[in-house]
Structures are given as C-alpha cells and as structure tokens.
Amino acid sequence: MCIPAATGRPVTWKELKLHATAEDLWVAVNGRAYDLTEYQHLHPGSALILQHVAGTDASEAFQAFKHPTSARLTMLKYGVGFMESAREKPRTDAAQQLIQVRSKMEAAGLFRVNYWNYVVLAAGLAVAFIAVLLCVKERWVVPGALLLSLFWQQLALVGHDVGHNQILRTRSLDSMIGIGITLFLGASVQWWKYNHNTHHVTPNSSEHDPDIQHLPFFALSNQFFRNLRSTFYQATMVFDNAVTKMMISVQHYTFLPMMLVARFGFYAMSTFHLLAKGRPAIYKPFEVAAFLGFFTWYLALCFCLPTWTERILFFVISHACFGIINLQMAATNNVSCPEWMDWFHGGLQYQIEHHLYPDLPRHHLRAASAYVRPMCAKLGIKYHSPTFFQAIGEVLGALKVVASQARNLPKEHVLVK
Numbered sequence: 146m147c148i149p150a151a152t153g154r155p156v157t158w159k160e161l162k163l164h165a166t167a168e169d170l171w172v173a174v175n176g177r178a179y180d181l182t183e184y185q186h187l188h189p190g191s192a193l194i195l196q197h198v199a200g201t202d203a204s205e206a207f208q209a210f211k212h213p214t215s216a217r218l219t220m221l222k223y224g225v226g227f228m229e230s231a232r233e234k235p236r237t238d239a240a241q242q243l244i245q246v247r248s249k250m251e252a253a254g255l256f257r258v259n260y261w262n263y264v265v266l267a268a269g270l271a272v273a274f275i276a277v278l279l280c281v282k283e284r285w286v287v288p289g290a291l292l293l294s295l296f297w298q299q300l301a302l303v304g305h306d307v308g309h310n311q312i313l314r315t316r317s318l319d320s321m322i323g324i325g326i327t328l329f330l331g332a333s334v335q336w337w338k339y340n341h342n343t344h345h346v347t348p349n350s351s352e353h354d355p356d357i358q359h360l361p362f363f364a365l366s367n368q369f370f371r372n373l374r375s376t377f378y379q380a381t382m383v384f385d386n387a388v389t390k391m392m393i394s395v396q397h398y399t400f401l402p403m404m405l406v407a408r409f410g411f412y413a414m415s416t417f418h419l420l421a422k423g424r425p426a427i428y429k430p431f432e433v434a435a436f437l438g439f440f441t442w443y444l445a446l447c448f449c450l451p452t453w454t455e456r457i458l459f460f461v462i463s464h465a466c467f468g469i470i471n472l473q474m475a476a477t478n479n480v481s482c483p484e485w486m487d488w489f490h491g492g493l494q495y496q497i498e499h500h501l502y503p504d505l506p507r508h509h510l511r512a513a514s515a516y517v518r519p520m521c522a523k524l525g526i527k528y529h530s531p532t533f534f535q536a537i538g539e540v541l542g543a544l545k546v547v548a549s550q551a552r553n554l555p556k557e558h559v560l561v562k
C-alpha cells in the first residue's frame with residue numbers, strides 16, 4: 146500500500162513512545178509518524194482502537210484493516226515526520242512468514258470473493274425465512290422456531306463477514322448489508338463490528354479485549370481475580386464481591402445453561418451501543434430503525450400464532466436454540482469438521498487462519514489452512530484443531546480450572562488494582 150510521505154523531521158522510536166496516551170497520541174505507520182491526538186475522535190474505526198496502538202508501530206494493524214485512499218490522504222494532514230528507521234526491530238521469522246504466505250495466497254486467488262457462495266447462501270436464507278412464515282401459518286410451532294434460530298445463526302455468520310468487509314470489500318456497501326442483517330437478526334452490526342475490531346487488535350488481553358470480559362458470569366483466567374478496568378466498557382470489572390465469586394466458582398456448570406439466554410445479550414449490547422455516546426455512530430439512524438423494525442416483525446410473527454402458549458413456546462425455543470447452536474462461536478479456537486459442515490460453522494472453525502488474515506473470505510479459509518499449517522510447523526508453533534465436542538470439552542475444562550482457583554482463593558486474597 147502506498148502511504149503518502151509525511152514531511153517534517155526525523156522521529157526516534159524512543160520519542161514515539163513518549164506520545165502513548167489518549168491525550169497525546171502518536172503512531173508510526175510504514176516508517177512515518179503521525180500525531181492522531183485530534184483525529185482519533187474522527188476516526189471511523191474508533192478512537193479506542195488508535196489508543197490501543199498509541200506510541201507504537203501500528204503498520205501491521207493498519208494493514209490488517211483495509212484503508213481506502215481517503216484515509217491515506219487524511220494521513221497527510223497529521224504527519225509529524227519520518228521514523229529514524231523503517232522498523233523499530235527487524236521483522237521476526239514469524240512476521241516474515243506471514244507476509245510470504247499472504248503473497249502466496251494472493252497469487253492463488255484466495256483473497257478474491259467467490260460471489261456464487263453468497264448467492265447460494267442468500268437463496269438458502271430466503272428459503273429458510275419463507276419456511277418459517279409457512280410454519281407459523283400452519284401452527285407448526287417447534288419446527289418454525291428451530292428453523293428461525295438456524296436462520297438467525299446463519300445471518301449472524303454473514304454479519305461476521307460483513308463486519309470484516311469481506312463481501313463487497315467496501316465499508317459503506319458492506320454496512321448497507323449490515324443494516325439488512327440488523328433488521329432480520331435484531332443485533333446492531335455496528336456494535337458487533339466495534340466490539341470485534343477491538344478484539345482483533347487486542348486479542349486475549351484481559352483489560353482490552355471485550356470478547357473475554359464476561360464478569361460477573363465467567364472468568365477465563367485468574368487475571369480476572371482483580372478489579373480490572375475494562376478499556377472497552379470504561380468500567381471496572383468487579384471480582385471482589387460474594388455474588389461474582391460464587392458465579393465464577395460454578396462457571397463450568399452454568400456455561401451451557403447460560404448459552405440458552407445468550408440471545409438476550411445481543412439485544413442488550415446492541416441497545417447499549419445505539420444509546421451510548423462516544424462510539425462510532427455511522428449509519429446510526431438506519432441501524433436504530435432496523436433494530437426497532439426487527440422487534441416489530443418478530444412480535445407480529447409471534448402474534449400470528451393464535452394462543453399465548455404457542456407464542457411463548459415459539460419465543461422461548463427460537464431464542465434458546467439460537468444460543469445453543471451458537472456454541473460453535475464459544476469454542477473460539479479451530480475446530481476440525483468435515484467440509485460439508487463448513488456452512489454450519491461459517492468460517493469460525495478456522496480461527497487461526499481468520500485471525501492471521503481477517504480479510505480472507507470465509508469460503509477460502511479451508512484452502513488457506515493448507516498454507517497456514519506448514520507455516521506453523523516451520524515456526525514450531527502447534528496448530529491445534531480439535532473436533533467440535535472436544536473443543537467444547539476444552540472450554541469447559543478451562544472454565545473448571547479457573548473455577549477451582551476461585552474456590553481456593555485464600556481469604557486474605559489481595560486485589561491488585
């Protein structure tokens with residue numbers, strides 16, 4: 146990618162590190178230094194994401210999120226100077242391998258979208274939705290509700306593709322598809338995107354990654370046995386109270402039942418995002434309309450069923466089943482499955498490939514694994530890919546370990562703030 150030259154003076158890496166706060170925010174991108182203190186609040190990818198890379202070489206993160214020409218022109222305004230050297234440290238073996246493998250996959254056409262996949266998927270979604278309407282008309286409550294939960298699960302997976310601009314490759318156009326998804330899924334795609342982009346920039350950081358911040362219900366490691374401040378929620382995740390400690394100590398039992406109500410988390414987070422100030426507000430009026438539109442059609446559908454028993458049953462099954470089939474998201478590691486099951490996992494069974502190359506279209510992830518596995522072997526990195534049920538077992542096992550640590554905490558456990 147061609148980055149416009151920032152005019153100005155030489156900047157040392159030591160100096161860059163002195164500007165690593167929200168109040169004084171510099172980053173280096175491809176050998177140039179930028180002062181983004183003011184721009185952070187205009188940044189479409191959020192101020193928070195820039196704060197996470199403040200004072201560092203953000204070239205790789207910048208590259209990972211495709212930036213259009215307008216971004217490169219904007220950068221001209223904020224240039225401070227050029228870095229004393231193109232990189233702070235020479236590229237590691239792993240970084241070099243990543244770039245080489247990317248070039249090979251580009252040459253093999255893996256970064257090109259095959260639109261037939263989406264035509265088939267869209268047709269499948271349309272058929273599923275019409276089938277749900279027919280089921281409701283015929284009062285087939287259970288099949289209708291099960292089908293609806295599968296429809297939502299598949300739509301959520303398309304939301305993931307859209308969030309990474311994997312379909313139309315342009316943020317505005319993919320966001321339009323996202324608004325359609327909000328209408329049929331009842332979840333703000335812009336909330337999810339804000340959440341998920343932060344997760345990609347700060348994976349597995351207990352303070353920064355919203356995908357692992359689930360107190361008071363779950364703690365994924367003993368890092369959470371402190372009252373940690375979440376930079377994402379701008380709130381303290383309080384561990385030091387009786388209810389949280391009790392919940393964590395039994396989390397391996399509550400995990401699966403909690404998935405039954407996970408759907409409500411989508412509603413809560415979307416509402417919070419749409420009402421919150423200071424978050425990326427692009428397309429907000431459309432998103433709000435689509436979000437409200439969802440409740441209108443969904444409740445209207447429930448009320449097409451003549452009795453309260455049928456309505457409640459339809460509501461409960463469609464919501465609970467959505468949570469259960471979304472367990473494949475909860476595994477958050479690679480999952481080995483036969484090729485014919487790829488549609489069900491929606492690409493999330495290739496977490497390793499996806500995290501290394503987030504803009505890789507999901508239908509090429511299986512082919513990409515043929516490049517990534519040898520790369521891992523070469524670098525001596527274990528490529529872990531259990532089956533679906535093994536993966537769930539591993540998640541439960543990890544939760545159990547942390548639960549037992551929580552149970553055995555000494556009474557005088559000191560909280561490090």
Ligand code: HEM
Pocket residue numbers: 172174179181188189190191194195198203206207210211212213215216217219220308309310315316317338342346
């Ligand atoms: C250095 C100056 C930067 C400028 C001028 C800039 C500008 C922009 C612009 C104009 C967009 C909207 C893109 C579009 O409409 O397709 C954008 C999106 C984004 N940027 Fe940056 N950016 C900068 C640095 C960074 C860095 C260092 C990161 C990562 C740490 C980052 C992460 C993102 C993300 C996650 C998005 C959202 C992408 C999306 O919504 O699909 N940006 N940026």
